[in-house]
Amino acid sequence: MLERRLKWLAALVLIWAGLIVGKLVSxxxxxxxxxxxxxxxxxxxxxxxxxxxxxxxxRTGAPLAMSVPTQSVLVNPQKVPDLGVAADILSxxxxxxxxxxxxxxxxxxxxxxxxxxxxxKATWExxxxxxxxxxxxxxxxxxxxxHYPNGSLAAHILGGxxxxxxxxxGIEKSxxxxxxxxxxxxxxxxxxxxxxxxxxxxSEPKPGVTLTLTIDxxxxxxxxxxxxxxVEDKGARSGSVVVMNPHTGEILAMASNPSYDPNLPPSANDxxxxxxxxxxxxxFEPGSVFKVITLAAALETTRLRPESMIDxxxxxxxxxxxxxxxxHGGYGVISMAQVLARSSNVGAIRIGMTVGEAKMHEYxxxxxxxxxxxxxxxxxxxxxxxxxxxxxxxxxxxISIGQEVSVTALQLAQAASIxxxxxxxxxxxxxLRKGGQPAPASAPVRVIRPExxxxxxxxxxxxxxxxxTGYPEARLDGxxxxxxxxxxxxxxxxxxxxxxxxxxxFVGFAPLNNxxxxxxxxxxxxxxxxxxxxxxxxxxxxxxxxxxxxxxDVPRDLPDAPAPVEVAGNAADKDDLAIADLGxxxxxxxxxxxxxxxxxxxxxxxxxxxxxxxxxxxxVLAEAAQKGLPVVPDGSGVARxxxxxxxxxxxxxxxxxxxxxx
Amino acid sequence: MAAFLGKTANAGASVAPAxxxxxxxxYRLRALPLDDVLFYAKKIDNSRLVRAADPxxxxxxxxxxxxxxxxxxxxxxxxxxxxxxxxxxxKLEALKGEERRLLDERRTLELQEAELLxxxxxxxxxxxxxxxxxxxxxxxxxxxxxxxxxxxxxx
Numbered sequence: 001m002l003e004r005r006l007k008w009l010a011a012l013v014l015i016w017a018g019l020i021v022g023k024l025v026s027x028x029x030x031x032x033x034x035x036x037x038x039x040x041x042x043x044x045x046x047x048x049x050x051x052x053x054x055x056x057x058x059r060t061g062a063p064l065a066m067s068v069p070t071q072s073v074l075v076n077p078q079k080v081p082d083l084g085v086a087a088d089i090l091s092x093x094x095x096x097x098x099x100x101x102x103x104x105x106x107x108x109x110x111x112x113x114x115x116x117x118x119x120x121k122a123t124w125e126x127x128x129x130x131x132x133x134x135x136x137x138x139x140x141x142x143x144x145x146x147h148y149p150n151g152s153l154a155a156h157i158l159g160g161x162x163x164x165x166x167x168x169x170g171i172e173k174s175x176x177x178x179x180x181x182x183x184x185x186x187x188x189x190x191x192x193x194x195x196x197x198x199x200x201x202x203s204e205p206k207p208g209v210t211l212t213l214t215i216d217x218x219x220x221x222x223x224x225x226x227x228x229x230x231v232e233d234k235g236a237r238s239g240s241v242v243v244m245n246p247h248t249g250e251i252l253a254m255a256s257n258p259s260y261d262p263n264l265p266p267s268a269n270d271x272x273x274x275x276x277x278x279x280x281x282x283x284f285e286p287g288s289v290f291k292v293i294t295l296a297a298a299l300e301t302t303r304l305r306p307e308s309m310i311d312x313x314x315x316x317x318x319x320x321x322x323x324x325x326x327x328h329g330g331y332g333v334i335s336m337a338q339v340l341a342r343s344s345n346v347g348a349i350r351i352g353m354t355v356g357e358a359k360m361h362e363y364x365x366x367x368x369x370x371x372x373x374x375x376x377x378x379x380x381x382x383x384x385x386x387x388x389x390x391x392x393x394x395x396x397x398x399i400s401i402g403q404e405v406s407v408t409a410l411q412l413a414q415a416a417s418i419x420x421x422x423x424x425x426x427x428x429x430x431x432l433r434k435g436g437q438p439a440p441a442s443a444p445v446r447v448i449r450p451e452x453x454x455x456x457x458x459x460x461x462x463x464x465x466x467x468x469t470g471y472p473e474a475r476l477d478g479x480x481x482x483x484x485x486x487x488x489x490x491x492x493x494x495x496x497x498x499x500x501x502x503x504x505x506f507v508g509f510a511p512l513n514n515x516x517x518x519x520x521x522x523x524x525x526x527x528x529x530x531x532x533x534x535x536x537x538x539x540x541x542x543x544x545x546x547x548x549x550x551x552x553d554v555p556r557d558l559p560d561a562p563a564p565v566e567v568a569g570n571a572a573d574k575d576d577l578a579i580a581d582l583g584x585x586x587x588x589x590x591x592x593x594x595x596x597x598x599x600x601x602x603x604x605x606x607x608x609x610x611x612x613x614x615x616x617x618x619x620v621l622a623e624a625a626q627k628g629l630p631v632v633p634d635g636s637g638v639a640r641x642x643x644x645x646x647x648x649x650x651x652x653x654x655x656x657x658x659x660x661x662x
Numbered sequence: 663m664a665a666f667l668g669k670t671a672n673a674g675a676s677v678a679p680a681x682x683x684x685x686x687x688x689y690r691l692r693a694l695p696l697d698d699v700l701f702y703a704k705k706i707d708n709s710r711l712v713r714a715a716d717p718x719x720x721x722x723x724x725x726x727x728x729x730x731x732x733x734x735x736x737x738x739x740x741x742x743x744x745x746x747x748x749x750x751x752x753k754l755e756a757l758k759g760e761e762r763r764l765l766d767e768r769r770t771l772e773l774q775e776a777e778l779l780x781x782x783x784x785x786x787x788x789x790x791x792x793x794x795x796x797x798x799x800x801x802x803x804x805x806x807x808x809x810x811x812x813x814x815x816x817x
Binding site for chain 2: 052062063066067068069124147149150151153188189195196197198199217218221225547550
């Protein structure tokens with residue numbers, strides 16, 4: 001009897017065990033994948049590991065743009081069981097207005113929305129408290145937000161990002177591939193309360209590359225401050241400033257006005273011009289600053305020298321049936337150096353005609369005009385330089401004085417750097433390092449001979465010496481300066497005539513013998529006499545260059561500033577930059593030539609300049625010391641060039657520059 | 663049990679006087695089932711019985727204790743690392759979260775520092791104190807080898 005019962009019990013136990021084994025087989029073998037997935041969804045959370053967008057630094061390491069992680073609290077209104085309770089909880093934790101939140105939640109539910117942002121930029125404590133409540137209708141998402149700590153500083157260089165933190169302008173757009181980070185993923189094993197137990201990183205996050213720009217934050221600030229003041233003071237429509245190292249091509253500052261704050265989202269009321277980078281994207285007719293190219297081409301391709309005399313025709317020249325006027329008065333026969341210093345249109349045209357169309361076109365090209373500089377900014381303009389085949393008869397004289405061609409401020413800085421660095425075309429650079437590694441720089445290309453560059457520098461110094469169009473606004477205390485002014489009339493396409501508005505510009509560099517900086521200033525849409533390059537743009541150059549030389553610790557090459565030179569002539573002459581035949585409706589730039597003001601001629605009552613050519617440096621210095629003449633020697637060997645030329649009278653405060661070579 | 667049986671016996675003894683009454687006492691409790699049954703409690707004295715010593719049972723007992731101890735050690739050895747791992751996992755995840763929070767906080771502080779050091783703000787602050795930028799010939803460069811000159815060299 002007992003044995004029988006035991007057998008039954010054993011059979012029951014076996015059946016029970018069999019059922020268990022069967023269920024285990026079902027769970028672990030037959031439906032393994034299904035239950036594994038189910039378990040994973042309940043026990044594991046896939047967490048997105050944020051990869052912050054790359055930081056943008058200036059050359060000193062100061063952050064210009066950086067991303068800060070944020071957390072947002074989202075609610076699915078359709079899943080909320082009781083809106084009142086939800087509003088109570090959320091308003092208490094997130095310290096928001098309960099009534100307002102309830103109304104917004106109700107509205108979101110009414111319109112069927114399943115996505116409602118309760119609070120962006122929630123604090124860590126707030127999100128932790130909500131996370132602990134474990135409501136399935138609350139979602140906390142991590143993200144990041146782009147910040148520009150200096151506001152509008154360098155806005156046109158940096159650009160901005162859209163709502164998805166993708167670059168939409170400036171460096172942010174052009175170097176998106178470098179700056180963009182790739183988020184990673186990790187699987188976190190959680191307990192029933194959602195607390196993490198273990199984590200497995202499935203893909204590592206790749207943060208964006210940190211970019212170090214060539215920009216100097218302090219110089220950029222000064223450039224923007226001075227530009228904004230000048231634009232407002234002169235009533236200009238816009239303006240730009242470029243500060244560049246002529247030897248390396250590093251852009252130290254690039255300002256554009258009007259400007260904007262990239263921290264603020266764009267709105268319909270924004271001025272669209274404020275988002276344009278006028279230094280790279282808006283070309284303009286350069287006017288007289290282009291005479292630097294004309295004269296450099298002449299030095300390279302003709303027998304003309306700074307002391308070569310040019311007949312300026314007493315203020316006018318007739319070409320192809322049209323008369324070209326000098327803007328103010330007129331000059332007779334003056335040296336080529338004086339053509340540049342006084343910005344004679346007729347003289348520059350005569351020099352350009354000597355160069356010839358083909359050579360002029362070639363040199364304008366070689367100086368980098370008509371093509372992009374390659375700076376990593378979107379929408380860079382190549383300017384306008386027509387092919388030689390499309391030049392008219394009037395093109396050569398027009399281009400000789402900076403008309404019929406349009407350039408950007410950055411192209412001008414690149415061209416001025418060629419003169420400043422001894423004749424090499426160095427491409428502008430905006431990125432110094434990428435992720436700690438130096439950014440590659442393009443190899444320089446020789447454009448003009450070193451002697452030509454030195455000669456051009458000396459001639460450009462005349463622009464800021466007494467009698468030059470940039471005197472005294474462009475002079476710097478303690479530094480020798482070379483520069484060129486430009487004041488081009490703006491052509492009104494609608495009315496088909498030149499207006500009384502100008503593009504006032506100044507291109508300069510300092511110190512003269514070994515320039516550390518090139519500064520280009522343009523003011524577009526200035527009015528009246530005070531809107532010319534020498535009056536409007538040169539003071540900006542003065543302020544920016546002074547600060548740049550101080551910040552860069554450039555040794556001074558001149559003694560402290562002497563007392564201002566009293567010059568003969570009335571002040572009205574200096575401002576008299578009227579354009580000839582301004583009222584003419586003809587859009588002929590040759591007839592409506594522009595001109596910069598020649599500064600009032602100083603009294604040339606000094607000693608006669610001796611002829612140093614062919615003498616050794618020792619002999620030159622001895623002779624100069626004997627006669628009490630100030631001499632600035634340059635180079636070594638035998639004196640080849642000198643300025644002022646032999647026989648002329650030395651003006652007050654003027655020095656004799658002597659170029660030696662072997 | 664004895665108390666129960668005693669109580670039952672007492673109840674049976676009181677049946678006769680109650681039945682003699684003709685009228686029903688309204689306050690009298692109703693009789694329980696088996697109220698009139700009497701049980702006899704037999705006294706058994708087992709004090710003279712002595713359990714005989716069983717060396718095999720003692721050994722089996724010790725075997726069971728040993729086996730239980732081994733099983734306990736094995737279970738503990740198996741479960742403790744897992745439990746410790748889980749506890750450490752909690753700590754690790756908490757520390758990771760703390761690390762992320764501190765990194766986020768650092769970036770936020772860096773941003774605040776950059777905003778405070780922005781040139782525009784510094785210039786406004788300098789203007790409030792009637793400070794102006796020095797001219798080129800007004801800058802005095804200190805000898806960097808001198809102690810404490812690092813601050814002065816910062817432009």
